[in-house]
Amino acid sequence: MNEYSYMEALRSALRDEMLRDQDVFVMGEDIGIYGGAFGVTQGLLERFGKDRVINTPISEGGFTGVAVGAALTGSRPVVEIMFMDFVGLIMDQLVNQASKLRYVLGPQAKCPLVVRVACGAGRCYGPTHSQTLESWLAHIPGLKVVAPSTPSDADGLLRAAIRDDNPVVFIEHKLLYGEKGPVASPGGEPMPLGEARVVQEGDDVTVVAWSWMLAEAEKAAAELEEQDISVDLVDLRSLSPIDHETVVDSVKHTGRLLIVEEGYRTAGMSGEIAMRVFEQAFDYLEAPPRRLATPDIPIPASPILEKAAVPNTAAIVASVKDLMAYQG
Amino acid sequence: MAIAEKQLLKHYKTMLVIRLFEERVEELFGKGVIRGTAHLAIGQEAIAVGVASALKEHDYITSTHRGHGHFIARGADPNRVMAEIYGKKTGYSGGRGGSQFMADLSLGFIGANGITGGSIPVATGAALSAKLKESGKVAICLFGDGASNQGTFHESLNMAATWQLPVVYVCENNLYAMSTHVKDAMAIENIAGRAIAYGMPGKVVDGNDLFAVHDAVSDACVRARGGEGPMLLECKTYRLSGHSRGDQCNYRDVEEVQEWGKSDPIVRLQTALLERGLLTGERDAEIRESVAAVVDQAVAFAEESEYPDVSTLEEGVFA
Structure with a gap:
């Protein structure tokens, strides 16, 4: 098995899913030429162009809502929220929009949205850039929440999250990005969500x-x-x-x-x-x-x-x- | 593009259906037959019908908490709208959504929205899908004056203009966000004036004039479909009914309501049709009779429908 860093695993999963499905696009702040605050989306702009690697203004609530609308109309957006602390800015989109569509509107509606967030302390970023707020999200019916701890899980779970027809919050940890480990099947199969x-x-x-x-x-x-x-x-x-x-x-x-x-x-x-x-x-x-x-x-x-x-x-x-x- | 004359009676009838539907909902709430809340659009029918008449079959439309009229104008079955307000299984959301949460994606009606301003980014996202898929679709986003003070409004319009998305923002300025007058909530005369801040055209429209709304939305759709980007239309109107059930309207004068009553969009269309010889008193009476039958049928359908099966309560949270 090949060794990958957690970040490389995420990046290759994103790239593969974008290659596999034209409806997948990524959006977020500084994810274009900069490659994302933590570098996860490096190289995607060059490969897929700015229509599918959408660099946004600083408008988390707005662009997450845009992603909900896009997901409801046949796209499969993957949104990057730079720090998990900023989920405060997107809660309405998750709590009152994305998570309720299926239950209320029934099978006519699906919301295949992935929101990637970077959580956690360990970098001395202070009170508004270090939190782990997963229980807020796990509390909401209709949202799936995953938090991989290894490169292999990062790879398999991100593939599964992107292919899932429900909104999924994908929690990455800042300290894990550089961690290396074997990836079971790079370019391979998604792992089921909801399994320990x-x-x-x-x-x-x-x-x-x-x-x-x-x-x-x-x-x-x-x-x-x-x-x-x-x-x-x-x-x-x-x-x-x-x-x-x-x-x-x-x-x-x-x-x-x-x-x-x-x-x-x-x-x-x-x-x-x-x-x-x-x-x-x-x-x-x-x-x-x-x-x-x-x-x-x-x-x-x-x-x-x-x-x-x-x-x-x-x-x-x-x-x-x-x-x-x-x-x- | 102007409305074809042969369509005018149909639009007149749809406006009447919306009016009578809303009046019936109000009455049923008053009697305690239906529960919860409902926001009525009495007086705003020209916007619902003017917008819907300007769209193509596959275009997207998002609505608000005050959305029954938008939905009916877009082609929703009044029976199923009423059943949803009743909380019945046959409603558009199977009784799960109620008055403020219905959709029919096959009609491109991708949702009323109980959060003020909640649908503004959603419509913008539908326009993003349309652009990415090169589907030629346009998204129409309806919202009120109150929603134009939400962050979602500013963030969405900025992105739509920056990315030149095929979306038309239609603000129904009925002067009041619940009880708060626009003058107490913004220091500008026209919400349409905000468009320039985002780099898109804005236009003030007489929202009680079906022709004006239709023409403005049609023109904006042509622009959007042609890749020229979004536009903000502000339709000036007035909510002749209260904000919602229980509103005593203590924040506005009876005189003001009466004054706006003179500009009732249905009366204005009726007058125009009579003047043009497209409507006679006799035909008008026939139309009104058929409209009453549509709404009677909607109530009967809702009454006769079953409530959802409680055993399904926890079903369908996930796809």
């Missing part, structure tokens, strides 16, 4: 993570392995719909659950995931489920503060050890 991936099997504790937190959890799992704690590590990959079955099955096996997310703690994804486990695997629990999340604060810019705000490997190791030590 068991990264490694283990017996003692279930750790659920996604996006950048998965990388931190993998490092933690390796450390814990050395201390004879065996982690069943689940990469959720899809935040709507959530593959609760995989999580519940894992917890039934291990009896312990830690959820790690980069979003804010209150009303985040963890509460939802844990509640499903309570509903479906309560009797299997040997300890109360735990979560790690960003505390309920704006994410500070200062490196030392930012680092302290977001869950990391050490916190995951400590949390798992607490879970293992729980005596009831």
Whole structure:
């Protein structure tokens, strides 16, 4: 298998889908000659021209709405929102337009729209350029939300998102763009949306993570392995719909659950995931489920503060050890 | 292109259907027969019909929260529009959308919209599809004076002009955004004047004159179809009815309503038809009788239709 960076995987998936289907186009700020704020769309303008690589004015709400209209009339737009923090500017388009079309208008309407966003802290970009707001989106019926953590998933899930007839928010993490990894089938098949991936099997504790937190959890799992704690590590990959079955099955096996997310703690994804486990695997629990999340604060810019705000490997190791030590 | 004379009676009838349909909706709300809310377009019928009469069969049109008339003018079945307002299974959205959320994509009517200004980028996107696919279609975007103060208006018009999209923005300026008069919401006389800021032509149109609306929209469509880009039309009109159910109209004088009543678009068309000898008193009575039958039928259809099956509540969220 070839090694690709997460960014290369995204770029090749975009290119291939644009080659495969004339109805696919990309739009967003500085995605043309500049190649996108993080470089994902580099080279697409030269290849496909400005009709299909549409460089927009700074009008997130407007151009996302334009994409909804285009999707409703037979196009398959892929919109880039530079920072996930800016979803505040496009929420009406997602919440009141794109996500409701199918349910209300029925089979006559489809909205094959992909909105790519870059989430996450780690670059000291400060309170308005570092957030992970996925729970806002997962809360909305009719939106699909995915957050790949590896180049291979970035490739397969982006292909699937573009071919899906529903609006999909595709969450990329800034720190992952340069990460390299094998891509199962470059130029190949889409991966199904809505399926979690068991990264490694283990017996003692279930750790659920996604996006950048998965990388931190993998490092933690390796450390814990050395201390004879065996982690069943689940990469959720899809935040709507959530593959609760995989999580519940894992917890039934291990009896312990830690959820790690980069979003804010209150009303985040963890509460939802844990509640499903309570509903479906309560009797299997040997300890109360735990979560790690960003505390309920704006994410500070200062490196030392930012680092302290977001869950990391050490916190995951400590949390798992607490879970293992729980005596009831 | 001017309206063909033989089409005029048809348009007159459609305006009457919209008027009577809206009056019936108001009455049914008053009686508590139908629930929720409805925004009536009584007094604005010339815009709905003038726009629809200028379009080609495959063109796109987006509407607003005040959209029953737009939809009927575009060819929607009044039975199914009424059934939707009733929340019935036979409505355009199977009862899921209600008064403000209906569409028929086969008619190019890609949606009424419950969010003020919500459809402006959507219409712009339909025009983008038309341009990319070289389909020759034009998108018509209807919205009110209130929506022209939303960010979506400014962002969309800027993009449409920059990209020379085949879209015609038709603002129905009925003077009030709910209760707020345009003078309290903008410091300019004409919304059409905003067009110059985006680099597109703007034009003020007498929105209560079917001929004026038709001609202005036709000309704008010819431009748009010819690749000359978008245009902003401001149709001056007046909502003779309240904003929605429950509106006491305490923000405007009875005199003002009466004054605008003299410019009732249906009366104006009727007068023009009589003057041109295209309509007689007798024919008018026949038309009005047939219009009453259409609306009676719509109510009967809605009454007789079933409510959606509750077991389908969670179905169809995703394609």
